[in-house]
Amino acid sequence: MLAAFAATTTATAPAPVAAGTAARQDGVLQAEILPGWQTAHGTYMAGLHLRLAPGWKTYWRAPGDAGIPPSFDWRGSANLAAVKIHWPRPRVFSSNGIRSIGYVADVVLPIELTPADPERPMELRARIDLGVCQDICMPMELRLDRRLPDAGPAEPIRAALASQPLDARTARVGRVTCEIAPISDGLRLTARIEVPPLGDTETAVFELPDPTIWVSQTELARQGGTLVARSDMVPADGTPFALDRSALRITLLGQDRAIDIRGCDAAR
Structure with missing residues (x-):
C-alpha cells in the first residue's frame, strides 16, 4: 500500500489558513479525508469526515430555505477523472417556520473517485466551501490534501453508505x-x-x-x-x-x- 501523502486540512471564514494546520474555526469544525477501498468498478471509495462542535450543523446538497449548499472544487488534483458524492440521510431542522436540511455532530460523506490512470495514485487537492450554523451562520472554506490509495479504517465510510436513502x-x-x-x-x-x-x-x-x-x-x-x-x-x-x-x-x-x-x- 502506498505511503500516505500529507492529509492536511484548513478551515477558515472566509480566508484560508496555511496548509498543515488543524481543520478548525474557533473549535467549530474539524475535517479530514478518510481512505477507503478499491471498488469492483475500478473506482476508489474515500470519505470526507466532518466533526462539528455541539449545537452546530452543516448542510445537505439541497439545504432548504435557510441553508448554504456545499460546493466542491477538485481542480488542483492529479490523476483524478471524476468525483461522485454519496449523501447519507440528512436531518430536517425547523426554526420559526423555516426549514433547513443537514447534519449535526459527526458525519462522513462517502466520495467515489475515478482515477484517470488506474495504475497510478491520485493526489487529491480539494477546496470545499460550506456553511455552518448555530445561533449564527458563517461560511467556511476547507482545503484538504491526500494521496490515495492509502490504508485506513473503512467502517465509517461503509456505515455512511448504508445510511443513504x-x-x-x-x-x-x-x-x-x-x-x-x-x-x-x-x-x-x-x-x-x-x-x-x-x-x-x-x-x-x-x-x-x-x-x-x-x-x-x-x-x-x-x-x-x-x-x-x-x-x-x-x-x-x-x-x-x-x-x-x-x-x-x-x-x-x-x-x-x-x-x-x-x-x-x-x-x-
Missing part, C-alpha cells in the same frame, strides 16, 4: 406522477407518490438539474397510501419554463428512513 424500487414505491401548472413567474408542480407513511413527520424535497431555479418549501398532504407534494419553481428570469419530468429528483425524508426517487410520470 433507499431507491424507489427497494422502498417499494408505487406510481409517481407529476402535474405541472404555469404560474406568473414559473410553474407549480404537484407530485402524487404511492408510498406508505414514513413516520409521524414526513418531508419531500424536489431537486432540478439547474440549481439557479428557486424551489419553494414543499407543501405535503397524505391521502391514505398516497403522499401529495406541491412546490413552486421560479427561474431567474421569472417566467414559465419547460420541465423535464425525467430529470426531477424527489427525496422523501422520514424519522427512520429516506427514499430517493428519480423522475415521475405525467398525471392522467
